[in-house]
Amino acid sequence: MLPIVVLAVAGIAMHLWMQYAFYRGNSPVFPQSGIALSDIPLFFVLAFGGGPLVFDLFRKLTKREFGSDLLAGISIIASVALHQYLAGALVVLMLSGGQALEAYAARSASSVLQALAKRMPTLAQRREGNALIEIPLEQVVVGDTLVVLPHALCPVDGTVLEGHGSMDESYLTGEPYQVSKAPGTNVLSGAINGEDSLTIRCDRPAHDSRYAKIMQVMRDSEQRRPHLRRLADSLGAWFTPIALAIAVTAWLVTGDSMRFLSAIVVATPCPLLIAIPTAIIGSISLAARRGILIKDPAALEKISECRTAIFDKTGTLTYGRPLLTEIVTANGYTENQTLALVASLERYSRHPLSAAIVTAAEAANVPLQMAAEVNEAPGDGLRAIIDGHRIQITGRGKLLRQHPELQESLPAVMPGMECIVLIDDQFAAAFRFRDEPRPEGARFIRHLGPQHGVRHVMLVSGDREAEVSYLAERVGITEVFASQSPENKLVIVRAETAKAPTLFLGDGINDAPALTAATVGVAFGANSDITGEAAAVVILDSSLEKADMLIHIGRRMRVIALQSAIGGMALSVVGMILAATGFLTPVTGAITQEVIDVLAVLNALRAAFPPSTLTDY
DSSP states (O other): OHHHHHHHHHHHHHIIIIIIIIIITOOOOOTTTTGGGGGGGHIIIIIIIIIIHHHHHHHHTTTOOTTTTTHHHHHHHHHTTTTTTTHHHHHHHHHHHHHHHHHHHHHHHHHHHHHHHHHHHOEEEEEETTTTEEGGGGGOOOEEEEEEOOTOOOOOEEEEOOOOOEEEEEHOOOOSSEEOOOOOOOTTTOOOOOOOOOOEEEOSOOOGGGHEEEEEEHHEEEEEHHGHHHHHHHHHHHHHHHHHHHHHHHHHHOOOOHHHHHHHHHHHHIIIIIHHHHHHHHHHHHHHHTTESSTTTHHHHHHGGGGGGEEIIIIBOOOOOOEEEEEEOTTTTHHHHHHHHHHHHHHOOOOTHHHHHHHHHHHOOOOOOOOOOEEOOTTEEEEEETTTEEEEEEEHHHHHHOOOGGGGGGOOOOOOEEEEEEEETTTEEEEEEEEOOOTTHHHHHHHHHHHHOOEEEEEEEEEEHOOOOOOOOHHOOOEEEEEOOOHHHHHHHHHHHHHEEEEEEEEESSOOHHHHHSSEEEGGGGOOOOOOOOEEEEEESSHHHHHHHHHHHHHHHHHHHHHHHHHHHHHHHHHHHHHHHSSOOOHHHHHHHHHHHHHHHHHHHGGSSOOSOOOOO
């Protein structure tokens, strides 16, 4: 749309110069048509600028898409039919300018994701024999042996073959610590390598890597842009017939077709075309500065209307960082002995319990050792060789499916989480954990009703009944669903959404179906991949305060957008009445509409600036 804006500005400027500077208000007229020479630049604007816009509007009409820009198309056609070329060119400028602003704002709104995409590696170091060959990323294939140099970006998702070191994956996972790497551990594209080079095997092609998914989200975000004007179209559905009625009535009563054109030009709904997208994009920008990524702008309009809040447990109402609370040993092993071996292995894993074990080992000052043959096959737990011992860390259920004869050796089941440790295929210890609730959780739950109109709060989790009930009691939720599979969560959320608009908050890992089914799905970033397709909103910092900010930003956006749109339309109606009674010509009507646009947009821009507070609990 920017070329049309430039064409419109140039054509209008050339017309004014020829009419009032070069010809001193007396431009020559072609005898056969009566067209002034100074109008020729306006024809170019209407033909090459207005033509595509009108064609696009007619294309929408054939699909029965009656948008808020219909009046603009009628204005352009009427101005040509009545030989009011300057008025028509001004409408082209208004319409194309609004669309260009929306396109620019939409691109700016995704600046956070764009910043991630700019870090996309473009080259990789492939090892061929003893040589190291630098190749473009797109030439890397699955199975290639690559070398990640110190402090370089990891080019693909893969597995470490040689070397010991660490990588900073916080840009991808949100976890603010280095993840140790050893042969057998996984690496993610885009992670920053530490001080030691690592030799890795490419497990996924570049187009299927973590960064490739980020790029796909950016493309999907562009495809969702039509949602930006949904509120505008709903308002335009009743404003358009009112405007047409006023314009047609003025024409019929006075018999002056110029009254019709003047009224239609003033009615061109630029407060809807420009002000509402400006308010939405401003709110997206405000949210992004708070670490909240709005992937679907519709979420901002809907979130303040949600009357049911459904929470996942881990990472939302809890920190998602379990603490090691007890070690139950057996067969002669001591707590420090098992802690040292397990922590030596767990530092190579990204499992949620790993950090708790490593933290406990650091607090106990137990020495850690190097691990070899690290393997974390699905369904088999974590395995390695440490100090000559075969170490396996797994879950109770997985272990008993493989070795039911160990049932009598294991301690009794207790509330909370646990992992089972085998040393040389012999049961050695059970590690028990608690994921403590966020201290602000109960206060946040209590304030949802009186401050945000939420009437129904639920806790839906895949964890065991004892653990979920423990949390629910701590935060004050009475309706609890435990041991729920992703499919069961989906059924529950769909049922609740059929009754009332729902807000679902989860960690974005096993909650994708529920996030999609809810009216507004919010993924907390500490345990979620921000490239997930399911959530409408991603909160990068797992914080209930940020969730409250999101609700306030959505409610504030809707108020500002409605103020700008309805206020602008009210002024347009006043202008239409003046035009219908002969006080405004088509050109002065277009100028009046421009003034109304400026006022509406200035008010809409308030959405981008933070108020004194964005939370109320």
